[in-house]
Amino acid sequence: MPELPEVETVRRGLAPWITGQTITDAKIRRPNLRIPFPPRFCARLVGQTILVVRRQAKYILVDLSGGETLMIHLGMSGSMRTAKGATTAQPHDHVVLHLSNGVTVIYNDPRRFGFMDLFATSAAHSHKSLVTLGPEPIDIHFDGKSLKNNLAGRHTPIKQALLDQHIVAGIGNIYACEALFEAGIHPTTPAGSLGKAACDRLAQALRAVLLRAIAAGGSTLRDHQQVDGQTGYFQHEFNVYGRAGQPCRTCSCHGRHTVKVLTQGGRSSFFCPSRQKKGGKRTAGVPMT
DNA sequence: CTTTCGTCCTGACTGC
DNA sequence: TGCAGTCAGGACGAAA
Numbered sequence: 001m002p003e004l005p006e007v008e009t010v011r012r013g014l015a016p017w018i019t020g021q022t023i024t025d026a027k028i029r030r031p032n033l034r035i036p037f038p039p040r041f042c043a044r045l046v047g048q049t050i051l052v053v054r055r056q057a058k059y060i061l062v063d064l065s066g067g068e069t070l071m072i073h074l075g076m077s078g079s080m081r082t083a084k085g086a087t088t089a090q091p092h093d094h095v096v097l098h099l100s101n102g103v104t105v106i107y108n109d110p111r112r113f114g115f116m117d118l119f120a121t122s123a124a125h126s127h128k129s130l131v132t133l134g135p136e137p138i139d140i141h142f143d144g145k146s147l148k149n150n151l152a153g154r155h156t157p158i159k160q161a162l163l164d165q166h167i168v169a170g171i172g173n174i175y176a177c178e179a180l181f182e183a184g185i186h187p188t189t190p191a192g193s194l195g196k197a198a199c200d201r202l203a204q205a206l207r208a209v210l211l212r213a214i215a216a217g218g219s220t221l222r223d224h225q226q227v228d229g230q231t232g233y234f235q236h237e238f239n240v241y242g243r244a245g246q247p248c249r250t251c252s253c254h255g256r257h258t259v260k261v262l263t264q265g266g267r268s269s270f271f272c273p274s275r276q277k278k279g280g281k282r283t284a285g286v287p288m289t
Numbered sequence: 290c291t292t293t294c295g296t297c298c299t300g301a302c303t304g305c
Numbered sequence: 306t307g308c309a310g311t312c313a314g315g316a317c318g319a320a321a
Contacts, residue, residue: 002315034297034316058315076314077299092299111298113315129316156292165316173314221313265293267314 002074004137004170005213006232007058010080013227014060014105015053017082021099022049023064030094034075035115044068044118045097057133057169061124069121071129075113081106082227133169137206138214142168144200151191151199158194158202159187160265167191168206174219177241177270179205181251186276187262187269212237240270251275 002010026042038044048064055061062070072080083104095107095116107116119127134150135142150167151158161167162176171179180187182205185198194202213219218232221242226232235242239250244261248254253274261270 073315075298075316109298110300111314113298115316154291160292163315268312 002058002076002078002218003172003175004055004058005175005210005216005234006218007060007074007170008055008214009218009226009232010074011053011055011060014080014082017101017103017227018050018062018099018105019053020050021101021103023047023097024100025098027096028094029089029096030092030112033094033109033112033115035117037116038118041116041118045070050099056130056136057165058172059129063121067121068118069124071117071119071127072107073114073116073129075109075111075115077111078107078109078114080227081108081229132166134165134167135169137168137170137203138210142203142207144196144203147203148194148196148199151194154191156191157188157264158185158191159269161191162206163265163267170210171206173267174238174241175206175209175213178209178239181240181270181272181276182209184275184277186278187264187271188278240272242270244268244270248272248274 023045026045028037028042031037048066048068050062051065052063053060054063058073060072062072064070083106084102087104087106090108092108092110093106094109097105099105124130135146147168151161154161159176159180162171162179163173177187179202183198183201185194185202213234216232216234216237217226217230219234220231221235239248240259243259245258248257248259251272251274253272257272257274259270260273261268263269
């Protein structure tokens with residue numbers, strides 16, 4: 001479930017607790033996450049000081065003083081929490097780090113879709129998971145032109161293209177649905193058929209919805225929680241995701257239509273049939289609210 | 290090259 | 306009430 005806004009929320013929550021601190025102890029409580037831990041994972045972490053906590057797409061990247069970078073992926077259900085002093089172990093606590101300031105950082109992941117990796121910082125840009133990633137949709141340089149360029153020649157539906165991390169990084173099912181709604185684009189539209197205006201709208205919508213979600217601390221459905229245990233609240237602002245059969249509430253149809261759902265690539269796509277017309281025509285001049 | 294599909298996992302939910 | 310079945314979904318490798 002964690003998509004870009006949730007991962008960014010976790011990064012922001014984590015950074016003030018751990019930046020500048022030295023890892024004094026590291027323990028793996030459950031070794032079999034989705035991908036095996038790299039060799040000597042814990043031993044390599046101990047003694048290193050945390051320099052920077054970054055994020056790329058859905059990955060948290062922790063640069064360490066020894067020239068290595070710790071990569072954390074939260075998978076579907078992963079969360080990080082911090083505690084000062086004695087801590088009570090919870091079910092699905094898989095990795096525990098102790099820091100020089102007395103803070104404990106715990107990685108918890110019930111579904112074990114997440115993983116961690118550790119590699120030379122100098123090789124980060126060529127890491128298998130990072131090297132092919134598309135642009136960050138909240139980056140200042142991301143616009144309709146670069147989106148259109150990356151969609152060129154793609155016959156796959158735009159909804160599925162948005163989930164492809166090589167085209168745009170960090171988008172998951174929730175924000176793909178919400179951005180398409182906001183841009184007024186039907187999810188089955190062939191990706192490469194979107195014109196300049198539609199790509200401009202979509203780039204703008206992606207950026208806007210992600211920034212609003214970050215400001216709201218992400219979306220908490222079942223799993224996501226912030227580092228301090230708080231839940232995000234962007235889920236209350238969903239226009240379409242998870243709202244099949246409910247009245248469309250923010251576009252011009254004002255409840256005269258209900259949100260529909262269809263399955264694409266095994267995932268649910270939620271959309272308003274009034275705002276998101278098949279064939280790409282958007283209802284002219286529709287205000288959002 | 291692009292696209293689809295199966296795989297991993299467990300908790301929450303549905304239906305009988 | 307209990308239990309089996311279904312769903313959710315990120316990333317990757319294999320297959321088409």
